Amino acid sequence: xxxxxxxxxxxxxxxxxxxxxxxxxxxxxxxxxxxxxxxxxxxxxxxxxxxxxxxxxxxxxxxxxxxxxxxxxxxxxxxxxxxxxxxxxxx
Numbered sequence: 001x002x003x004x005x006x007x008x009x010x011x012x013x014x015x016x017x018x019x020x021x022x023x024x025x026x027x028x029x030x031x032x033x034x035x036x037x038x039x040x041x042x043x044x045x046x047x048x049x050x051x052x053x054x055x056x057x058x059x060x061x062x063x064x065x066x067x068x069x070x071x072x073x074x075x076x077x078x079x080x081x082x083x084x085x086x087x088x089x090x091x
Contacts, residue, residue, distance in 0.1 A: 001074055001089045002067060004036020005029045005043050009059050018046045024079055026050040027063050041089060048079040 007027045008014055014028050015021070026048040032038050049057050052066045053075050074089045 001041045001076070002038050002043070002049075002063075004033040005038035006031040007049065007060055007063055010048060020046060020048065021082055024048050025058065026079065027057050027060055041087075043078075044080065046080070049076065050079055050084070051075075051077040 006029065008030050010020075010024060010026055010028045012022070014030070015024065018028060018030065020028065029038075029043055029045060029047045029049065032043050032045055049063060051057055052063070053071055053073070055062070055066055057063050057066070072090070075086060076089065077084060077086045079085075
């Protein structure tokens, strides 16, 4: 579901560039290609991926590791506009 999204490690500079709250943890989506699977399921620029399937995402390496496992179900927790949102998608 994240195909077409560009993820980067969250840093103060990235948070400032995307106008994100200071102190958030996770991986920030800096771009979501129009028409991509990520866009079709509703991911947006500035979303912060916090956890996938209960595993905390602290870096792009964490994200890469989980995505490579290709789980059947994806429970994705993200922060958007200061709110925590969890969605479950089939894989």
